[in-house]
Amino acid sequence: MTHNQDHRAEAARQWACSTLGVSDAGWAPASADASFRRYFRLQSARGSAIVMDAPPAQEDCGPFLAVAARLQAAGLSVPPVLGQDLDRGFLLLGDLGTHTWLQGMPRAPEAALAWFATATAALVQAQRHIDPAGLPAYDAGLLTRELQLFPDWFVGRHLGRRFTAAESALWDTVCERLLANALAQPRVFVHRDFMPRNLMVSDPNPGILDFQDAVCGPISYDVISLFKDAFLSWPQTLVDQGLAVYWRQARAAGLPVAAALHDFVLQAERMGTQRHLKVLGIFARIRYRDGKPAYLDDAPRFIAYLRARAAVDAQMAPLGALLDQLGLAP
Incomplete structure (x- = not known):
């Protein structure tokens, strides 16, 4: 200090x-x-x-x-x-207490799913009742600046290299597809870091923290942030179940989610890919600019998220090829 x-x-x-x-x-x-x-x-x-x-x-x-x-x-x-x-x-x-959801929620997927249903109900409440007018727009400019953190800080500073021409072409394709996915979605209130570390075990539950960066943005952003956490990984089966629970809650509340669950899940997972690339860049920046190295310890989690999606989503195949070129193993 x-x-x-x-x-x-x-x-x-x-x-x-x-x-x-x-x-x-x-x-x-x-x-x-x-x-x-x-x-x-x-x-x-x-x-x-x-x-x-x-x-x-x-x-x-x-x-x-x-x-x-x-x-x-x-x-x-x-x-x-x-x-x-x-x-x-x-x-x-x-004071909302000392126990975050990251500390308090059960790790068994079946038990955790009930907690997630409570969190997604709170998220739906926020999206339904908060008019996002006046909040910063999660527009193409902001999304692009966030994505640029990955080549600037994770690749450039952490890996100590620059994209080759072929890698730049792959990256441009990935960014174009991720931006199209995000910008096509309905706009709602977005917390922007809605995950167990920022939820408190409280009454009423959950208590919500770290919301100061809220924006008006894609409807799937917060829910995928909840399940594809920066500090805690869950089986894909739980993620799929949790997204389905949210989708049903959102539909019942009249929120403009995709009519088909499959389409919504695809939107959410691609939104998560944008977030994971951004977070890798942020964690590298925190390490090298701000002198806080611990965050970068979670980089393998995000690389695993990205690898998993590139393996099952044909639109993200160029991302898998780029990760191969960068030597970023699962």
């Missing part, structure tokens, strides 16, 4: 205590994420609260507050905002 971080942590603690009107409080790190944000847990006679430290030079608390209000208005469980100092980048939030 740098001296500046020490100073910010102490300033955040003093501000939170003053906001709550307490003088004696326990203070400990709660969590950190892939951004510059940090979270602390404040324990006092008034109970437990979470302090978000988001340095204004790197982070903007505005989107967090705006999206939290949308989720709360839709009847979903998010941390209540107890206080804010946007000039310094401090938020005081209600």
Whole structure:
């Protein structure tokens, strides 16, 4: 921890205590994420609260507050905002507890499926009741910038090479097909990182975190993020069952998912491929730019996801050929 971080942590603690009107409080790190944000847990006679430290030079608390209000208005469980100092980048939030779904959900697929049905019901509720107007558009420009993270950071920085002309042609074909798939889908509220690590075991369940990057985008994005997790892999049979549960819930709620389950699953899996390529680039960037190497340890999981799809989806065959050329084994 740098001296500046020490100073910010102490300033955040003093501000939170003053906001709550307490003088004696326990203070400990709660969590950190892939951004510059940090979270602390404040324990006092008034109970437990979470302090978000988001340095204004790197982070903007505005989107967090705006999206939290949308989720709360839709009847979903998010941390209540107890206080804010946007000039310094401090938020005081209600504490949804210490157990994420990543920690708490059962690993047996049959038991996990019931948990997933609860998560997809919450997702359908968000998609049905939140008007995404005014959120950033998950458009061709943003999708393309995300995909470019893979050649720039994972291939260029992590693998230490550039695409050959033949590899560039394969990559261009993959990107064209993934963009067409994403842009053809109906647009809804997209959390953008809807996975067990960002869901809390709480009442009501789940509590939803890390929603500040929400956008208006493809309807399949969040549900495939839930099942093709960054930190936990599930058998494809469970993924297929879970996607079917979501599809039935979405149809019953009147959401504009594809009329045929097979078509929806194909859209979702291709959407997942775009996300996995992006995440590989992000994890490499976090490693080499931000000095956080642990995220890249999960790269084999994403390569396995990509390999599995390239093996069964003819549209993604060029991706399989590219991974071969890059020497990225399953």
